[in-house]
Amino acid sequence: MEVQRVQSLSLGELKELPIQFIRPAHERPENSKAVEGVTVPVISLSQPHHVVVDEVSKASAEWGFFLLTHHGIQSSLIQRLKEVGHEFFALPQEEKESYANDPSTGKFEGYGTKMTKNHEEKVEWIDYFFHVTYPPSKVNHHIWPKNPQTYREVNEEYSNEILRVTDKVLEMLSEGLGLEKKVLRSNLGGEEIEQEMKINMYPPCPQPEVALGVEPHTDMSALTILVPNDVPGLQVWKDNNWVAVDSIPDALFVHIGDQIEVLSNGKYKSVLHRSLVNKERTRMSWAVFIVPPHETVIGPRPELLDHQNPPKYSTKTYAEYRHRKFNKLPQ
Numbered sequence: 001m002e003v004q005r006v007q008s009l010s011l012g013e014l015k016e017l018p019i020q021f022i023r024p025a026h027e028r029p030e031n032s033k034a035v036e037g038v039t040v041p042v043i044s045l046s047q048p049h050h051v052v053v054d055e056v057s058k059a060s061a062e063w064g065f066f067l068l069t070h071h072g073i074q075s076s077l078i079q080r081l082k083e084v085g086h087e088f089f090a091l092p093q094e095e096k097e098s099y100a101n102d103p104s105t106g107k108f109e110g111y112g113t114k115m116t117k118n119h120e121e122k123v124e125w126i127d128y129f130f131h132v133t134y135p136p137s138k139v140n141h142h143i144w145p146k147n148p149q150t151y152r153e154v155n156e157e158y159s160n161e162i163l164r165v166t167d168k169v170l171e172m173l174s175e176g177l178g179l180e181k182k183v184l185r186s187n188l189g190g191e192e193i194e195q196e197m198k199i200n201m202y203p204p205c206p207q208p209e210v211a212l213g214v215e216p217h218t219d220m221s222a223l224t225i226l227v228p229n230d231v232p233g234l235q236v237w238k239d240n241n242w243v244a245v246d247s248i249p250d251a252l253f254v255h256i257g258d259q260i261e262v263l264s265n266g267k268y269k270s271v272l273h274r275s276l277v278n279k280e281r282t283r284m285s286w287a288v289f290i291v292p293p294h295e296t297v298i299g300p301r302p303e304l305l306d307h308q309n310p311p312k313y314s315t316k317t318y319a320e321y322r323h324r325k326f327n328k329l330p331q
């Protein structure tokens with residue numbers, strides 16, 4: 001099926017935005033500006049352990065979001081990750097199309113662009129590339145970009161580093177709940193915990209003030225760990241305001257996702273977020289979704305429940321959660 005890519009639309013030097021990208025008035029960035037003078041938490045992993053545990057659990061409870069620095073991932077690796085992503089999106093359109101996905105038939109991995117199902121539905125100003133990167137038994141290397149040739153080795157190296165950081169963050173989050181440090185990781189599948197890479201590509205948009213790159217949502221993952229290029233655009237929802245996230249070089253953007261909110265029985269918040277687009281420049285971001293295997297049963301941890309603290313969420317498999325989220329059904 002022929003898909004109109006946002007990147008191709010953008011290259012066509014549009015003067016006006018096609019109707020399906022124009023958001024209703026209340027959703028437009030021009031009518032819902034970010035609050036001034038508020039900044040997101042920044043947490044350095046180089047601090048003493050108990051300080052990091054306190055800061056991570058406070059930020060996760062109050063914001064569901066923080067920037068992580070001194071995480072040990074080499075700057076040069078983050079740079080290479082971005083380069084191979086840029087190089088893929090700079091390939092000829094025909095070559096990119098050979099990786100086209102088709103979510104309508106369950107083929108989620110590959111090169112994608114969201115499409116409208118009807119005239120009222122709005123779409124986001126974004127193309128993306130999506131694939132599973134971990135564990136090795138779930139990886140389909142034939143879907144990964146073959147060009148540039150270093151794509152695979154760079155992404156495998158990055159995935160190993162993300163696994164290490166994930167482990168640390170999950171330990172801090174477990175301790176912040178008063179649980180043994182391995183509890184959250186083992187609830188999320190232990191050795192079988194999964195990673196999905198989504199490269200988000202937001203081309204220049206002729207009317208960024210009325211469009212969105214990604215509409216407001218919470219991630220259904222346990223955690224999302226993201227690095228952006230140098231074009232700002234991510235905003236997180238806090239105390240009834242949008243807060244713009246200013247990047248710090250090589251900091252990891254850590255989002256608490258729905259599965260951690262459920263496991264923590266609501267102590268940690270899955271952050272509502274959106275991303276804006278830019279008139280002149282292409283924004284890109286590399287989001288790694290940390291998710292449990294589909295058959296994993298997720299519900300509030302029993303240690304956190306008693307008479308005063310009844311479960312706030314139902315218990316179900318991640319597959320069921322995903323199905324309901326995709327189809328906008330109540331959880």
Ligand SMILES: O=C(O)CCC(=O)C(=O)O
Binds near residue numbers: 284285287
């Ligand atoms: O590009 C961003 O900063 C946000 C992307 C995002 O929210 C997502 O991929 O789930």
Ligand SMILES: [Fe+2]
Binds near residue numbers: 217218219224273
């Ligand atoms: Fe997201």
